[in-house]
Amino acid sequence: MSWAIIQQSLPQFVKGFQVTVWMSFVGIIGAMVVGLCCSLIQYFHVPVIDKIVSAYVELARNTPLLIQLFFLYYAFPVIGLKMSAITCGLIGLIFLGGAYMAEAFTGGFDGISKNQIESGEAIGMSKWQLARYVVFPQGFALSVPAIAANIIFLIKETSIFSVIAIPELTNTALDLIGLYYHSNEYLFVLVIAYAIILIPLSLLLTWLERRVRYGTFGD
């Protein structure tokens, strides 16, 4: 291990770090929006669309991100849809993450006890009012742990972007190794860089889980 080699590579890793962070951020926000919409469609059993959503969730969750990216990047241009690597990466992450987030929200909504629903019905609430005042506030709180796990998972999945040459962290490391062969140093920096993103985030999310849970249910 040479400190000098690490130091020299740092500017490139900083760039890769930035790409990983902003793409994860945009991808996760997108995935949460898609996931919430899908889960609401399923909750209200919107005819026809709910079937499409179920099919999407199954498809996205049961195919690897790697293959999804290959499709977007190599197969879509064949049918005339050519997108930049960055666009493909974001679409892929949102496509995959949306399905996982949908499952997380749905799990939360399903986790509300039957007694809570009945006690809402017993004061004359409509299905919509029940959703608005009982199911959603409690359901979101219940879904926080699953959402947090998905966030961590999706950030790690961005390493797969390297296969379509998006200059994020993993791609940066692989490029440098290919050029200079200092794999020990570059892999070391790579691990540290992911740890810098993920460890504080994971601690923050655990704190948030507890806080939301206490705020909603008091235990």
Added chain:
Amino acid sequence: MTEKILEVEDLNKFYGNKQVLHDISFSLNKGEVLTLLGPSGSGKSTLLRCLNGLEEFKSGTIIFEGKKVIPTAKNWQQLRQKIGMVFQSYDLFPNMTVLENILLGPVKVQKRPKAEVEKEAKALLKRVHLEQYANSYPRQLSGGQKQRIAIVRALALHPDLMLFDEVTASLDPEMVRGVLELIKQLSDEDHMTMIIVTHEMNFAKQIADQVLFLENGTIVEDTPGKEFFEHPKTKRAEEFLESMEF
């Protein structure tokens, strides 16, 4: 001439192929208290839940305040504002304060002005000696307190009929009294019409104007309250009452 608030005719209910209520017929006068008694699994709670649409029934008629109930989701939603229900496990909403729990129905469902309802809710809270807990969360209350709040939450909708489903069954013995006293008060002072499922025999004896004794989903006896406890008509009811004594 006393006015009938509720009439049930030939109500039948099935869970799959199993019939759990057989030809249930009875009526209830305004201002009176009907107590449903019977062994576990006799269908008391199921019957109660049929009366506000939480359970569907296969056949039969329910006439509430002179109108036949057409059992659609929308109609039940409307009717539940007139037929309040309190459950064994209180089921206050944990994400709302006591006051928010009480206001939810009147303000969001009935669209009554918030200021007016809030004043009323505070008066109700005072009545159950819990006014200092208006801004507390349910988790800060004891079981008995939660159950009294649940009763207030139902009352805030101005129901004409109240259904109580074993409301003291999951309370500590010490907490039971306060809840029962409140229900007694509602009957004595407010002349609230009520249907009560309970295992508290002494309470039932004091409060019941009429007793339905059920077994295996069938009404075995429909007797005025006093008479039921002193001279039950059937051998089965007699056995039941004896088994309750200690």
